[in-house]
Amino acid sequence: MIAVFFAGLRMNIIQINKGRDIPLSGAAERKKVLCALPPVVAVQPPDFYGLRLIPVVKPGDSVQVGSPLLEHKDDRRVKIVSPASGAVADIIRGDKRALLAITVRCDGKQSALSFPKTPAAEVKHLAPDAVIGQMLSAGVWPCVRQRPFAKIAEPGSRPKSIFVQAHMTDPLSPDLDFVLEGQEARFHAGLEILKRLTPGTVFVCCPPSARSRAIQEASGVSVVGFAGPHPAGNVSTFIHHLDPVQKGDVVWYIGAEDVCRIADLFLEGRFNPRRTVAVTGEGALSRVYGQTVLGAPIRHLLTGALLESSRYISGSVLRGTDVGLDGYVCFYDQQVTVLPLGGKREFLGWLRPGWNKYSFSRTFLSSLPRRGTEALFSLDTDRHGGQRAIVLNHLYDGYVALDVLTYFLVRAIVSGDLEEAQRLGLLECADEDFALCAFACPSKFDVGGVIREGLKLIETEG
Amino acid sequence: MTFLERKIKNLGRHFSAGKPLAKFYPVYEALDTFCFTPGTRTSKAPFVRDAIDLKRVMTFVVLGLMPCLAMGIYNTGYQVLLARGEALRFGACVWQGLFKVFPVILVAYAAGGFWEVLFAAVRKHEISEGFLVTGLLCALIMPPTVPLWQVAVGISFGVVIGKEIFGGTGYNIFNPALVSRAFLFFAYPAQFSGDQAWVAVDGFSRATPLAVLSAAGHGGQAVPALQEAGYSFSNMFWGFIPGSIGETSTFACLLGMGFLLVTGVANWRVIAGCGLGLLGTGTLLFFSRGPESLAFFSLPPHWHLVMGGFAFGSIFMATDPVSSCATNSGRWIFGLLVGTLVVLIRVFNPAYPEGVMLAIIFMNAFAPLVDHYVVERHIRKRSARLAAFRGEAGCR
Numbered sequence: 080m081i082a083v084f085f086a087g088l089r090m091n092i093i094q095i096n097k098g099r100d101i102p103l104s105g106a107a108e109r110k111k112v113l114c115a116l117p118p119v120v121a122v123q124p125p126d127f128y129g130l131r132l133i134p135v136v137k138p139g140d141s142v143q144v145g146s147p148l149l150e151h152k153d154d155r156r157v158k159i160v161s162p163a164s165g166a167v168a169d170i171i172r173g174d175k176r177a178l179l180a181i182t183v184r185c186d187g188k189q190s191a192l193s194f195p196k197t198p199a200a201e202v203k204h205l206a207p208d209a210v211i212g213q214m215l216s217a218g219v220w221p222c223v224r225q226r227p228f229a230k231i232a233e234p235g236s237r238p239k240s241i242f243v244q245a246h247m248t249d250p251l252s253p254d255l256d257f258v259l260e261g262q263e264a265r266f267h268a269g270l271e272i273l274k275r276l277t278p279g280t281v282f283v284c285c286p287p288s289a290r291s292r293a294i295q296e297a298s299g300v301s302v303v304g305f306a307g308p309h310p311a312g313n314v315s316t317f318i319h320h321l322d323p324v325q326k327g328d329v330v331w332y333i334g335a336e337d338v339c340r341i342a343d344l345f346l347e348g349r350f351n352p353r354r355t356v357a358v359t360g361e362g363a364l365s366r367v368y369g370q371t372v373l374g375a376p377i378r379h380l381l382t383g384a385l386l387e388s389s390r391y392i393s394g395s396v397l398r399g400t401d402v403g404l405d406g407y408v409c410f411y412d413q414q415v416t417v418l419p420l421g422g423k424r425e426f427l428g429w430l431r432p433g434w435n436k437y438s439f440s441r442t443f444l445s446s447l448p449r450r451g452t453e454a455l456f457s458l459d460t461d462r463h464g465g466q467r468a469i470v471l472n473h474l475y476d477g478y479v480a481l482d483v484l485t486y487f488l489v490r491a492i493v494s495g496d497l498e499e500a501q502r503l504g505l506l507e508c509a510d511e512d513f514a515l516c517a518f519a520c521p522s523k524f525d526v527g528g529v530i531r532e533g534l535k536l537i538e539t540e541g
Numbered sequence: 542m543t544f545l546e547r548k549i550k551n552l553g554r555h556f557s558a559g560k561p562l563a564k565f566y567p568v569y570e571a572l573d574t575f576c577f578t579p580g581t582r583t584s585k586a587p588f589v590r591d592a593i594d595l596k597r598v599m600t601f602v603v604l605g606l607m608p609c610l611a612m613g614i615y616n617t618g619y620q621v622l623l624a625r626g627e628a629l630r631f632g633a634c635v636w637q638g639l640f641k642v643f644p645v646i647l648v649a650y651a652a653g654g655f656w657e658v659l660f661a662a663v664r665k666h667e668i669s670e671g672f673l674v675t676g677l678l679c680a681l682i683m684p685p686t687v688p689l690w691q692v693a694v695g696i697s698f699g700v701v702i703g704k705e706i707f708g709g710t711g712y713n714i715f716n717p718a719l720v721s722r723a724f725l726f727f728a729y730p731a732q733f734s735g736d737q738a739w740v741a742v743d744g745f746s747r748a749t750p751l752a753v754l755s756a757a758g759h760g761g762q763a764v765p766a767l768q769e770a771g772y773s774f775s776n777m778f779w780g781f782i783p784g785s786i787g788e789t790s791t792f793a794c795l796l797g798m799g800f801l802l803v804t805g806v807a808n809w810r811v812i813a814g815c816g817l818g819l820l821g822t823g824t825l826l827f828f829s830r831g832p833e834s835l836a837f838f839s840l841p842p843h844w845h846l847v848m849g850g851f852a853f854g855s856i857f858m859a860t861d862p863v864s865s866c867a868t869n870s871g872r873w874i875f876g877l878l879v880g881t882l883v884v885l886i887r888v889f890n891p892a893y894p895e896g897v898m899l900a901i902i903f904m905n906a907f908a909p910l911v912d913h914y915v916v917e918r919h920i921r922k923r924s925a926r927l928a929a930f931r932g933e934a935g936c937r
Binding site for chain 2: 101103250322323325390392394396397398399400401416418420421422423424425426427428429430433436437438439440441442443445458459460461462463464465467468469470471472473476482484486487502503504514515517518519520521522523527528
């Protein structure tokens with residue numbers, strides 16, 4: 080207890096005042112459940128932003144855990160590997176032959192390719208190039224992403240610091256502190272390896288209430304608690320407050336569970352495909368933390384009667400992907416959200432008092448104080464209104480935890496003034512940071528979409 | 542599906558592509574979504590959305606205008622009966638007021654709506670709810686004696702030149718209702734200024750409080766001059782004075798302001814800035830008065846608040862988020878300058894006894910400039926912060 084107390088004192092806490100939590104009902108119970116190996120898993124190229132992937136297997140090929148399935152066209156060292164052993168079932172393509180997924184039928188053995196092992200005491204002496212080389216060849220590399228542009232890190236770059244995301248504040252998001260419980264040794268070894276990759280600091284960003292030994296006893300890194308509402312747990316928020324990105328800078332970031340994956344690669348010499356996924360949302364009957372593998376089918380994680388008419392989202396309601404009941408969990412997502420579809424037309428909706436309608440604004444009776452379970456809302460995927468030009472331009476700034484003027488940033492991008500957009504801080508942003516703006520906007524303006532466009536333009540045009 | 546929903550859906554067939562009414566689809570769409578929420582679902586993140594939409598925002602502004610409308614109707618009738626020397630019964634006042642005000646609102650909505658529909662049909666976009674507010678605002682800032690054809694001409698000018706040529710609601714530079722009034726004010730000065738415009742009785746002449754002070758000239762005392770003309774602070778506050786339809790009652794405006802601020806629809810910074818700018822400049826003039834200065838100098842500053850259209854303009858028109866500033870510091874500056882300009886125009890410009898309309902339009906034009914400097918300052922602060930981080934990293 081005393082150790083926890085002192086460790087708590089050591090943690091720096093940064094208070095985020097902007098932003099807001101959406102009180103969505105349907106959180107997952109704090110219970111980890113070991114899921115059976117799914118019959119089929121998928122690797123989905125659209126998850127890997129910034130890579131141009133080409134398949135290196137054919138349907139029918141047998142693969143092991145860690146066998147390459149896809150390679151990056153511009154740098155063949157970057158590979159995406161199979162999370163299961165078995166045979167390649169299908170290569171799914173969409174419009175214009177865009178690669179959508181490679182599915183692997185599992186044989187249940189989970190036999191894995193083996194890679195060189197390093198004793199735990201030795202990892203702190205590994206050479207950076209050796210670390211990167213092994214991560215690339217074992218397919219762990221795509222776990223590491225970079226800012227600016229929120230894409231997969233370039234193996235040749237040297238980041239000025241590395242951020243470990245051990246905190247998420249999206250609605251119903253998993254408690255990563257809880258996920259890390261019992262994985263102390265792996266997590267700490269993973270941090271040691273990450274420290275080899277940067278001359279700067281490794282930041283572990285966690286909730287201020289983090290109690291797991293994995294976080295409390297992490298040494299040689301900077302542990303920072305982020306207090307406050309969403310987006311306190313966004314990577315951009317961490318970076319902005321600890322080591323902001325400027326033109327020419329690169330920082331890397333990685334999820335807490337993926338740090339353990341790196342450790343497993345070096346300590347055990349294999350690609351560990353384990354992934355903890357929180358099953359959340361009103362539409363899911365049993366809401367727990369499921370321990371499964373990367374790319375597991377959504378259906379496999381859910382129990383009981385499943386409605387075709389629900390919305391099955393890999394990730395949170397703010398930044399997830401609609402994958403459908405037959406879809407698969409995306410590579411980086413640690414959460415599945417099942418929402419009621421909604422979209423029922425209501426008579427004179429613009430005039431209703433709205434006791435049960437959730438809004439950040441104070442134009443519904445629901446904004447009167449509530450207590451207990453009443454304070455949570457069941458939200459569906461109704462857009463609640465038509466798209467219009469932005470009118471209430473004073474709303475956005477209250478929901479972005481970065482030092483940017485959102486309305487002017489959007490205006491600069493829409494008018495094609497990328498220089499101005501960079502001066503306004505576009506490089507520090509990712510589309511996910513503006514999800515609350517898009518949520519709150521009465522004009523239903525796609526703020527995140529514009530930001531994504533702007534980043535894409537800067538990336539391609541330099 | 543309810544009976545009404547079915548009926549509306551059936552009606553929609555006539556507006557579908559290839560049918561004769563296809564061009565007027567926006568009209569059908571407006572009717573349809575007026576009756577029922579659109580029910581559209583999100584297709585990408587964020588998958589859940591706030592229940593508020595622009596219809597509700599604009600409806601709330603209209604609701605906020607209701608006290609002014611009610612008071613405007615009552616007072617218009619009240620002034621008529623007062624001028625005729627008849628008994629001031631409540632029912633009679635309301636009836637007389639409705640008789641004058643209702644046609645003005647009807648014409649404003651009809652003419653403004655016509656242009657909205659036309660532009661929506663040509664540009665193939667949905668009809669924007671902004672015109673619900675513009676139409677009512679435009680009606681409420683007309684003198685009660687205004688000829689109806691002038692209302693139609695004015696709002697047509699306001700909607701087309703003030704808004705639609707810029708791309709419609711959300712893109713306009715000036716407040717369209719104010720553009721309407723400014724156009725009418727300069728095009729038909731006989732109906733929009735002078736002493737005969739403000740009570741809806743033919744040939745009846747009574748100067749508004751601002752005109753009284755304007756006429757008082759040098760060396761006069763403001764409060765006695767007003768009292769002599771029958772104006773006290775309280776009847777100007779409650780609004781039993783001649784003036785444009787909706788602007789006379791400061792009390793009604795404050796009720797609307799309370800509603801808009803509690804619901805968060807209007808930005809308080811603009812309103813606070815306007816009030817402070819007006820009081821500050823008013824105070825400055827009050828204390829710099831000499832024996833030979835204009836009568837306006839001796840007006841206690843808080844009297845400015847209840848005179849003319851200041852309360853109405855600062856609460857309902859300066860706060861238009863599209864045509865005012867879009868940064869928080871900018872909103873303060875915008876408000877302060879509007880307040881200051883109102884007093885300066887009132888006091889120093891004998892041609893225009895009321896300065897609110899011109900002050901807001903003038904500041905609308907300067908809002909982008911104010912924002913520009915605020916944004917530049919923000920960018921400088923940003924790069925200073927980043928440089929500080931870089932310096933720290935260098936020391937490490």
